[in-house]
Amino acid sequence: MMTLTRMCRMGCIGVASAALLAACSQNAGDMQKGSGDDANPAPAPSFSEPVTLHYYTNDNTKWLELEQKLIAKKYPNVTLKVTQEKELKMDQLVTVGDIPDFLSFSLGSFWDLKNYGLISDMTPLMKKYRFDENRFLPGVMESVRSYSDRGEMLLLPFELNSNVLFYNKTIFDKFGVAYPRDGMTWEQISDLARKVSRKEEGTEYKGFIFQHQNLVWKNQLGLPFVDPKTNKAATNTPEWKRWLDVMGGFYFLPNNDYKNLSFYKEQTVAMWTGANIVSSVVEAASSTGLNWDVVTLPQFTDNPSGGTQMIAPFYAIPPGSKHKDEAFQLISYLLSEEVQTAKARQGKVPIVDSPAATQGYAADLPGVSGKNMGAFLKDKIGKPAVVTKYDGIAKDVFYKTALGKDFYSGTKDVNTILREVEEEINRKIKEAPQ
CATH class of the missing domain: 3.40.190.10 (Periplasmic binding protein-like II)
Known part of the structure; x- marks a missing residue:
């Protein structure tokens, strides 16, 4: 961009x-x-x-x-x-x-x-x-x-x-932690999230939460969801495991277990990303005094796509x-x-x-x-991933299952989750109108 x-x-x-x-x-x-x-x-x-x-x-x-x-x-x-x-x-x-x-x-x-x-x-x-x-x-x-x-x-x-990383300046100020900045990697954001994820005076502060569906669709690594030659899932791969290890890994940081919280309502989330919510954030700032700002969407180290999917x-x-x-x-x-x-x-x-x-x-x-x-x-547009008519099915299964309760609760490990995602995608593709 x-x-x-x-x-x-x-x-x-x-x-x-x-x-x-x-x-x-x-x-x-x-x-x-x-x-x-x-x-x-x-x-x-x-x-x-x-x-x-x-x-x-x-x-x-x-x-x-x-x-x-x-x-x-x-x-x-x-x-x-x-x-x-x-x-x-x-x-x-x-x-x-x-x-x-x-x-x-x-x-x-x-x-x-x-x-x-x-x-x-x-x-x-x-x-x-x-x-x-x-x-x-x-x-x-x-x-x-x-x-x-x-x-x-x-x-x-x-x-x-376009995605950005919203952050609550009040939380960073409260704990004396430096604000995020443009051009950071997810690994660097993980270090920041660790510093501001804590329970203080009965209030749980989450370091980082993201909208699952949005970031799966944005697919920063430019990975295919379905193999166009076989029309079968292409998600049980080392590359998708890397994505899930990094993004899902946030929920295994101390005190940063997953909860469905709003960035601008509860105001206990230090950093958040997803769809563009700037209008809602502006309204919250006006009515509740939310002290916010944004930085560029963090990137994976050595991102092969060069950006995010459009x-x-x-x-x-x-x-x-x-x-x-x-x-x-x-x-x-x-x-x-x-x-x-x-x-x-x-x-x-x-x-x-x-x-x-x-x-x-x-x-x-x-x-x-x-x-x-x-x-x-x-937020640059990256090289497009291979698109198939079953991508909608695959993306829906991935964000609901790969980032679902079995994963973030630790009930199942990453390899098991990816195998089950693959099986569910293939089942739904087989049942879909051809």
């Missing part, structure tokens, strides 16, 4: 929202042109005639509201008919035949959408509208292509689920869409610098290589002044 030397200093965050968005609007057209030139410009969306586009999504947050607001302002002739997954499940959607024109979902839903016939190759549309792949950060398009063995463009991601929600177009061209042009706008900057200012990590978006990151969030927010922009 982009380094801080390529960004303006985070002091630029103070730029007024209106002024920055105005600047972004001037640049957005350049990003949408793609590889067109003055002699042969890319077709530009006009939306001169009213059109209704059916938008299917599993997002039900303020981000959906922001998208709708931006689209309404940019293209007043476009009406979005929004269907949320909580209202109509995928199988129900297909059964009633109400095929959406485009959709957005979290990456974990990709294979379900594909199995239901709601994903199509967008390569022809990208060529037609000269969509510039170079707008994305390094590693994004390589990761996208890994989801097809035929080079298809089946998804276009729109933000990064986890990114994405846009896609079903083959049955009645308005593919209009839908793609709208997606292109949603991936423009203008929209990426607007979301970045509210804490969403941009997926485009845009100085405006990175300079304005988290600018509209209260209480982040003086925080190391640039850490969110340093």
Whole structure:
């Protein structure tokens, strides 16, 4: 991902929202042109005639509201008919035949959408509208292509689920331990966690806890979950044992046994990582006085992937869409610098290589002044692991079983756990629709 030397200093965050968005609007057209030139410009969306586009999504947050607001302002002739997954499940959607024109979902839903016939190759549309792949950060398009063995463009991601290490400064101060810093390894974090994991005056302080599902999906070592040649589990290996020894090893530190605790609610966890919870942390700091900061996500020593696996929600177009061209042009706008900057200012990590978006990151969030927010922009996308249609099954089994109660309670050793994970993955793959 982009380094801080390529960004303006985070002091630029103070730029007024209106002024920055105005600047972004001037640049957005350049990003949408793609590889067109003055002699042969890319077709530009006009939306001169009213059109209704059916938008299917599993997002039900303020981000959906922001998208709708931006689209309404940019293209007043476009009406979005929004269907949320909580209202109509995928199988129900297909059964009633109400095929959406485009959709957005979290990456974990990709294979379900594909199995239901709601994903199509967008390569022809990208060529037609000269969509510039170079707008994305390094590693994004390589990761996208890994989801097809035929080079298809089946998804276009729109933000990064970048990880950082959140830490509670109050706990470190209480025990006189130095704060974590950018660029640390998991082994170094283990040493820190050991120093702040203790029971004091009836309160248990945990040195480090992580969201299991998130870090399994991030898969920093870039390891395969399923062998694409045999469609069998590829998790009972020395490499996965190393991952489990390091990450699971945190729960065997004195006083750091696993408990499902919130970083910002109980405030007894010194360090935590997982999905981006900066909005919740900011709210907790405002109401409870949580004294927090962040550093870059720790790395494995000699990480062969060079980063983390891309986890990114994405846009896609079903083959049955009645308005593919209009839908793609709208997606292109949603991936423009203008929209990426607007979301970045509210804490969403941009997926485009845009100085405006990175300079304005988290600018509209209260209480982040003086925080190391640039850490969110340093979580590099690593070389993608081999992807198969059974990865969702394997990842689900791995984080629930390999990091489950039998493991962290010490009931079973690592070798037994990995063997059982392998057996469970293979069983579920055999039972899955072929």
